Amino acid sequence: MDTIQSIRQSAEQFPERIAYRVADTAISYKALWDESREYASLLRKQGTSPVIVYGHKSIYMVVTILACLLAKRPYVPIEEGTPLLRINKIVTATGATLLITDKPLDIKNILCISLSDMKRFAGDTEHNCDSDTAYIIFTSGSTGEPKGVPISRSNLDNFTRWISGLMPLKEYESITVFNQASFSFDLSVADLYYALCGGHTLLSFQGNIIEDPEGFYKAFKEADVAVMTPSLARLCLIDSSFDYKNFSKLKCIYFCGERLESKVARKLFEAFPDLIIINAYGPTEATSAVTAVLITREMAENELLLPVGEICAAATEIEIVDDEIVLKGKSVFSGYLGGPKGGFYKDGDVNCYRTGDLGYIKNGLLYCKGRLDSQIKYMGYRIELEEIEHHINALEGVSGSAVVASYDSNGTVKAIKAYVEADFPVKTRDIRQELSERIPHYMIPKTIKQVDSLPLNDNGKVDRKALGSL
Amino acid sequence: MSIAKETIRALIQEICEDDTICDDDFDLFESGLLDSYAIMELFSRFEDWGYDIQITKIDRNKLRTINGIAGLLGVND
Numbered sequence: 435m436d437t438i439q440s441i442r443q444s445a446e447q448f449p450e451r452i453a454y455r456v457a458d459t460a461i462s463y464k465a466l467w468d469e470s471r472e473y474a475s476l477l478r479k480q481g482t483s484p485v486i487v488y489g490h491k492s493i494y495m496v497v498t499i500l501a502c503l504l505a506k507r508p509y510v511p512i513e514e515g516t517p518l519l520r521i522n523k524i525v526t527a528t529g530a531t532l533l534i535t536d537k538p539l540d541i542k543n544i545l546c547i548s549l550s551d552m553k554r555f556a557g558d559t560e561h562n563c564d565s566d567t568a569y570i571i572f573t574s575g576s577t578g579e580p581k582g583v584p585i586s587r588s589n590l591d592n593f594t595r596w597i598s599g600l601m602p603l604k605e606y607e608s609i610t611v612f613n614q615a616s617f618s619f620d621l622s623v624a625d626l627y628y629a630l631c632g633g634h635t636l637l638s639f640q641g642n643i644i645e646d647p648e649g650f651y652k653a654f655k656e657a658d659v660a661v662m663t664p665s666l667a668r669l670c671l672i673d674s675s676f677d678y679k680n681f682s683k684l685k686c687i688y689f690c691g692e693r694l695e696s697k698v699a700r701k702l703f704e705a706f707p708d709l710i711i712i713n714a715y716g717p718t719e720a721t722s723a724v725t726a727v728l729i730t731r732e733m734a735e736n737e738l739l740l741p742v743g744e745i746c747a748a749a750t751e752i753e754i755v756d757d758e759i760v761l762k763g764k765s766v767f768s769g770y771l772g773g774p775k776g777g778f779y780k781d782g783d784v785n786c787y788r789t790g791d792l793g794y795i796k797n798g799l800l801y802c803k804g805r806l807d808s809q810i811k812y813m814g815y816r817i818e819l820e821e822i823e824h825h826i827n828a829l830e831g832v833s834g835s836a837v838v839a840s841y842d843s844n845g846t847v848k849a850i851k852a853y854v855e856a857d858f859p860v861k862t863r864d865i866r867q868e869l870s871e872r873i874p875h876y877m878i879p880k881t882i883k884q885v886d887s888l889p890l891n892d893n894g895k896v897d898r899k900a901l902g903s904l
Numbered sequence: 905m906s907i908a909k910e911t912i913r914a915l916i917q918e919i920c921e922d923d924t925i926c927d928d929d930f931d932l933f934e935s936g937l938l939d940s941y942a943i944m945e946l947f948s949r950f951e952d953w954g955y956d957i958q959i960t961k962i963d964r965n966k967l968r969t970i971n972g973i974a975g976l977l978g979v980n981d
Contacts, residue, residue, distance in 0.1 A: 669940060669944055672944055672959055674956070813940055813941065849921050880939065881922050
């Protein structure tokens with residue numbers, strides 16, 4: 435069964451069950467299916483290009499995403515608040531002619547409308563929409579441009595079959611699945627499709643734990659299964675009320691998006707003795723995740739580096755080539771939008787991807803121990819430090835910059851720092867403000883320090899190690 | 905454990921990775937310095953110092969400045 439068939443089955447079997455709930459709004463499976471079908475028909479009458487879906491967690495977003503899938507028009511999720519310059523780049527890169535949003539937004543060269551306005555812009559006849567691409571997610575790119583990762587419908591089908599069959603997720607019936615990530619972050623692909631294909635209720639919280647911890651905990655208490663980053667778990671654990679007594683429904687947490695530290699797993703087992711922890715791994719280029727493993731209390735107590743997956747139950751073939759994790763098979767994309775090859779290559783007819791992640795396999799388990807390049811994960815977000823440098827260097831008066839990550843003793847990124855050469859006195863606040871118009875908030879360096887000149891090594895490249903002592 | 909405001913200032917400078925923060929009313933949120941990671945560090949240090957402070961039970965605005973944090977910990981000087 436493919437993804438659409440699975441969601442249709444959920445709608446037929448459980449029409450009155452809540453499919454998605456956020457804040458004080460909810461939509462049943464029947465309503466979600468019916469509305470999505472209606473809008474899919476209008477989408478087919480409007481055009482064939484990819485559709486930008488702009489907004490935050492809302493019923494609106496979920497209906498639009500499903501409508502695009504049904505219409506066979508690729509959806510391109512963009513989180514509310516993304517800088518306009520970045521949205522423009524995404525519009526150009528995708529060739530999208532339609533942006534659907536329930537937010538006030540006006541962008542040149544693209545039709546920006548709400549779903550309810552679709553009728554006015556749809557023609558009388560349906561176009562031949564038959565894209566093989568399910569969605570395109572943009573990630574940070576080392577060239578300074580966001581990088582489009584198209585995921586095909588068959589990639590998505592392979593992923594949804596894999597996650598729906600994953601133990602113990604497979605065994606749960608009629609549960610509430612907690613969604614942390616925005617729909618533009620591919621971690622959400624896991625909770626969205628696991629929930630909808632399984633007939634579960636997906637639950638989102640619109641704010642965040644820092645701004646509204648009480649509201650966050652109140653929503654989270656209703657979850658049976660949570661799909662989240664280890665960073666969020668670390669934040670949850672700073673409140674001692676985060677335990678099995680107060681979160682009595684919570685059975686399982688599925689982690690992905692960054693490294694799960696043993697210390698965090700240990701603390702979770704202390705707070706929730708019966709918790710099932712799934713640690714998953716996979717890049718956006720291979721449809722959210724390709725491997726997963728149950729983390730036992732023994733692993734959390736004895737292993738410094740936790741495994742990220744069981745090779746025998748992976749969604750793709752996994753090989754280690756010169757210490758690098760290489761993925762091959764049905765979940766792997768067919769190359770970046772616009773052609774840059776990156777780690778993509780073909781082996782006969784099989785899509786392959788060199789992840790840039792350093793790893794090894796031991797006793798049938800996959801371990802990931804770092805990166806080959808300067809890509810980092812910060813609070814779950816994937817960031818190319820060169821992209822930040824590119825945007826700082828483009829600022830008037832800046833002659834050079836180096837952006838580095840600082841790490842805590844567990845190897846987790848704790849801050850992004852920039853060192854800037856400029857012919858004017860650099861004010862951190864001004865540069866942060868200028869960057870906020872170009873890159874997402876999580877990419878903006880925490881500290882920006884002016885230097886007379888960036889230290890260089892013998893090869894004439896920036897000596898990043900020496901930057902720490904400046 | 906008795907904490908001086910100077911200790912709190914030093915902690916903020918350390919976790920925000922900015923040793924130029926000297927104004928006790930400087931807005932740590934608006935500046936972007938007290939982000940999610942820094943808040944985790946802050947609460948972890950509260951715990952080390954023996955304070956049982958629950959993020960769900962406090963006014964978030966008290967974390968906005970060094971003076972606010974000092975007030976939260978009952979430090980006056």
